[in-house]
Amino acid sequence: MKKNEKKIDTNEFENLENQLKRALADYQNLEKRIAGEKSEWIKLSNKDLLLRLLPGLDSLLLAEKHTQDDGVKVSIRHFLDILEQEGVKKIETEGKDFDPKAMEAVSTRVGEEGKVVEELRAGYTLFDLVLRPAQVIVGSKS
Amino acid sequence: MGKIIGIDLGTTNSAVAVMEGGTPKIIHSAEGRNVIPSVVDPISHVVGDVAKRQIVLKPKTTVFSIKRLMGRKFNDDSVQFDIKWLPYTIKAGRDGMADVEVDGRTFTPQEISAMILQKIKSDAEAYLGSKVTQAVITVPAYFDDSQRQATKQAGEIAGLEVLRIINEPTAAALAYGLDKKNAHTIAVYDLGGGTFDISILELGEGVYQVKSTNGDTHLGGDDFDQTIIDYLAEEFKKENGIDLRKDPQALQRLRESAEKAKIELSSSQEAQINQPFITQGEGGTPLHLTMTLTRAKLEQIVDPLIQKTLKPVELALKDAKIKVSDIDEIVMVGGMTRMPKVLETVTKFFGKESNKSVNPDEVVAIGAAIQGGVLGGEVKDVLLLDVTPLTLGIETLGSVSTPLIERNTTIPTSKSQVFSTAADNQTQVEINVLQGERPMAADNKSLGRFVLDGIPPAQRGVPQIEVAFDLDASGILNVKATDKATGKEQSIKITGSTGLTKEEVEKMTKEAEVHAAEDAQKREKIEARNQADSLIFTAEKSLKDAGDKVTEEVKSQVEEKVSALKGILDSGSKEDLEAKTKELSDALQKVGQAMYQKPGQQPDAQASDAAEPKPDGEASKDSGESSKKEEPVEGEVVN
Numbered sequence: 001m002k003k004n005e006k007k008i009d010t011n012e013f014e015n016l017e018n019q020l021k022r023a024l025a026d027y028q029n030l031e032k033r034i035a036g037e038k039s040e041w042i043k044l045s046n047k048d049l050l051l052r053l054l055p056g057l058d059s060l061l062l063a064e065k066h067t068q069d070d071g072v073k074v075s076i077r078h079f080l081d082i083l084e085q086e087g088v089k090k091i092e093t094e095g096k097d098f099d100p101k102a103m104e105a106v107s108t109r110v111g112e113e114g115k116v117v118e119e120l121r122a123g124y125t126l127f128d129l130v131l132r133p134a135q136v137i138v139g140s141k142s
Numbered sequence: 143m144g145k146i147i148g149i150d151l152g153t154t155n156s157a158v159a160v161m162e163g164g165t166p167k168i169i170h171s172a173e174g175r176n177v178i179p180s181v182v183d184p185i186s187h188v189v190g191d192v193a194k195r196q197i198v199l200k201p202k203t204t205v206f207s208i209k210r211l212m213g214r215k216f217n218d219d220s221v222q223f224d225i226k227w228l229p230y231t232i233k234a235g236r237d238g239m240a241d242v243e244v245d246g247r248t249f250t251p252q253e254i255s256a257m258i259l260q261k262i263k264s265d266a267e268a269y270l271g272s273k274v275t276q277a278v279i280t281v282p283a284y285f286d287d288s289q290r291q292a293t294k295q296a297g298e299i300a301g302l303e304v305l306r307i308i309n310e311p312t313a314a315a316l317a318y319g320l321d322k323k324n325a326h327t328i329a330v331y332d333l334g335g336g337t338f339d340i341s342i343l344e345l346g347e348g349v350y351q352v353k354s355t356n357g358d359t360h361l362g363g364d365d366f367d368q369t370i371i372d373y374l375a376e377e378f379k380k381e382n383g384i385d386l387r388k389d390p391q392a393l394q395r396l397r398e399s400a401e402k403a404k405i406e407l408s409s410s411q412e413a414q415i416n417q418p419f420i421t422q423g424e425g426g427t428p429l430h431l432t433m434t435l436t437r438a439k440l441e442q443i444v445d446p447l448i449q450k451t452l453k454p455v456e457l458a459l460k461d462a463k464i465k466v467s468d469i470d471e472i473v474m475v476g477g478m479t480r481m482p483k484v485l486e487t488v489t490k491f492f493g494k495e496s497n498k499s500v501n502p503d504e505v506v507a508i509g510a511a512i513q514g515g516v517l518g519g520e521v522k523d524v525l526l527l528d529v530t531p532l533t534l535g536i537e538t539l540g541s542v543s544t545p546l547i548e549r550n551t552t553i554p555t556s557k558s559q560v561f562s563t564a565a566d567n568q569t570q571v572e573i574n575v576l577q578g579e580r581p582m583a584a585d586n587k588s589l590g591r592f593v594l595d596g597i598p599p600a601q602r603g604v605p606q607i608e609v610a611f612d613l614d615a616s617g618i619l620n621v622k623a624t625d626k627a628t629g630k631e632q633s634i635k636i637t638g639s640t641g642l643t644k645e646e647v648e649k650m651t652k653e654a655e656v657h658a659a660e661d662a663q664k665r666e667k668i669e670a671r672n673q674a675d676s677l678i679f680t681a682e683k684s685l686k687d688a689g690d691k692v693t694e695e696v697k698s699q700v701e702e703k704v705s706a707l708k709g710i711l712d713s714g715s716k717e718d719l720e721a722k723t724k725e726l727s728d729a730l731q732k733v734g735q736a737m738y739q740k741p742g743q744q745p746d747a748q749a750s751d752a753a754e755p756k757p758d759g760e761a762s763k764d765s766g767e768s769s770k771k772e773e774p775v776e777g778e779v780v781n
């Protein structure tokens with residue numbers, strides 16, 4: 001009888017110890033991850049804001065394309081310089097191989113197979129992370 | 143032992159969650175998103191967002207909506223229907239099952255799904271920093287045995303031991319803890335990217351059983367987007383005579399605008415659509431798409447789609463032989479249920495509010511993770527840490543409720559704070575333990591009270607009484623008061639401090655909200671009164687200390703102000719109290735000046751007399767007497 005009781009105790013003990021270990025492990029892992037995430041956060045905290053600003057830049061780029069106005073061109077250069085200081089870089093596309101990691105294919109056009117024929121909307125990286133993929137037209141034989 | 147992940151393997155998007163520290167957490171993809179598009183390029187082994195970006199380029203080799211083919215025969219009506227619109231090649235495979243052919247290679251739907259699961263697995267491993275080998279995967283309630291088997295196989299191919307296949311609506315119910323709440327009959331309304339499902343579940347022996355399901359396999363967010371696109375395109379055409387849908391580049395921008403507007407209109411009444419230079423008119427003049435879409439207009443154009451969901455709901459209820467009024471809870475799943483009009487329609491249909499607090503894109507994965515936690519022994523009652531539903535505190539000077547443990551604090555927990563006396567030579571304090579959100583003691587619930595006596599007589603504010611709250615995991619509250627000078631202590635044990643019904647908690651929380659403004663006023667007045675009281679004490683003390691160092695003129699000036707302030711201490715308004723306090727404070731400066739060797743005492747100097755007490759943490763004592771308290775009373779007696 002006594003032995004039996006003891007067995008239950010051991011079981012319960014193991015169970016509790018297991019749960020404690022689990023809770024500690026979760027906590028320690030969380031701490032590790034928070035340390036890692038914190039440095040990421042500092043770097044990427046502007047991400048949402050930047051993403052919301054980009055459509056404005058898109059419009060300026062379109063205006064430049066259609067009007068060929070020098071003033072607009074200079075303004076865009078200025079804007080891009082500011083963004084670059086914040087770690088934002090434009091993704092180079094035209095003439096390059098299509099790369100789905102950084103680009104999104106919107107349509108195809110006769111041209112060199114697999115190469116970007118035209119960029120429709122610029123894409124940007126933020127500290128080597130894709131902030132927004134570029135939208136491009138990709139060349140195709142047919 | 144590794145973690146068990148919960149996977150929502152969806153038609154359009156998939157999601158994954160895991161239990162951590164007893165609560166479910168969504169794992170973000172390597173691309174930093176909470177969902178992974180269920181899109182696969184099986185040849186180059188690319189999955190998710192990256193695969194989705196090349197869909198236009200490789201329409202024949204990029205596979206999406208594979209869930210529609212899982213465990214189905216090639217000759218099934220649904221497969222024959224889908225073949226017409228899915229751009230990749232579908233053919234009959236072994237035993238007449240539907241297979242996919244990509245670049246001359248044959249893949250079973252299981253293999254394609256396995257690639258999605260592999261991506262999920264590796265993203266989860268990157269997040270957790272350890273191997274993941276076990277999973278719970280969800281399937282629609284209407285999946286038959288063959289479809290469930292196929293899903294299980296997909297998991298195995300991906301290197302996951304599938305501990306259980308559970309129904310999506312059941313997972314959603316688990317995410318809301320409806321099983322624990324004993325919600326007997328529930329309806330789960332799931333409007334996703336491409337499919338609509340309604341399920342009626344009934345709780346039997348702790349497990350939800352599917353009573354009936356219905357839905358529309360081709361109705362979802364994509365249809366809403368298309369409706370908006372069509373509307374915008376038609377409006378543009380009316381004005382400019384050009385159909386933007388014919389130009390793939392313009393269509394792309396139109397699609398983005400439509401989706402953005404749809405999302406914006408869930409939280410605001412108006413959305414601006416701005417797409418300059420979207421196309422060119424006659425003679426190459428640039429044309430811009432600028433429009434304002436109101437929520438009312440959006441609701442009007444998508445209303446037929448929303449109404450379309452109600453028919454299946456009615457059929458499901460009929461199949462389950464259940465009346466609308468029998469439904470205890472409604473759960474919303476899928477991104478489209480964020481649309482206010484959808485919520486409103488569902489609420490109106492069922493005549494009650496639905497559960498919608500959990501992110502509807504994540505709720506199924508979260509439920510799967512909870513199921514995984516149960517299977518892994520992580521979710522046990524012992525480990526489910528509770529929170530205190532209401533704030534716990536004590537009553538302090540002026541019948542104010544001073545919180546020690548704020549509501550929603552995870553228990554077990556302990557907190558302590560040092561308080562002092564409110565009167566000179568006070569030899570005992572009464573600790574009145576309070577529960578509730580209101581700032582005034584009388585409006586909260588008193589859980590118990592006790593007296594700590596034997597405090598050596600001293601000036602008010604000098605004794606240090608440490609009050610410690612200890613709330614254990616089962617909600618038993620231990621309150622202990624210790625006089626730091628003598629080490630004398632007194633305590634009380636209160637059981638059932640968390641044993642309130644949901645209704646009681648809701649009522650008390652709601653009351654606090656309703657009375658928030660007047661309570662704040664009351665509290666401000668008490669604070670003004672306490673400050674005045676404290677300054678009177680300082681002033682009287684200063685005059686005594688100063689003796690003949692101050693002129694009679696200054697003295698009488700101060701005395702006059704003191705009695706003026708005393709006169710309105712309990713009757714004056716907050717403004718009066720503050721004004722009179724200010725006057726006294728100014729008069730008191732003169733006393734300070736007169737005693738040049740002693741720097742002028744500030745109004746709050748009294749609080750800093752004692753080393754530790756917070757300026758406001760003064761004096762817990764009988765509320766009934768405190769208001770009358772001006773003259774130091776010896777050994778305050780508490781009834």
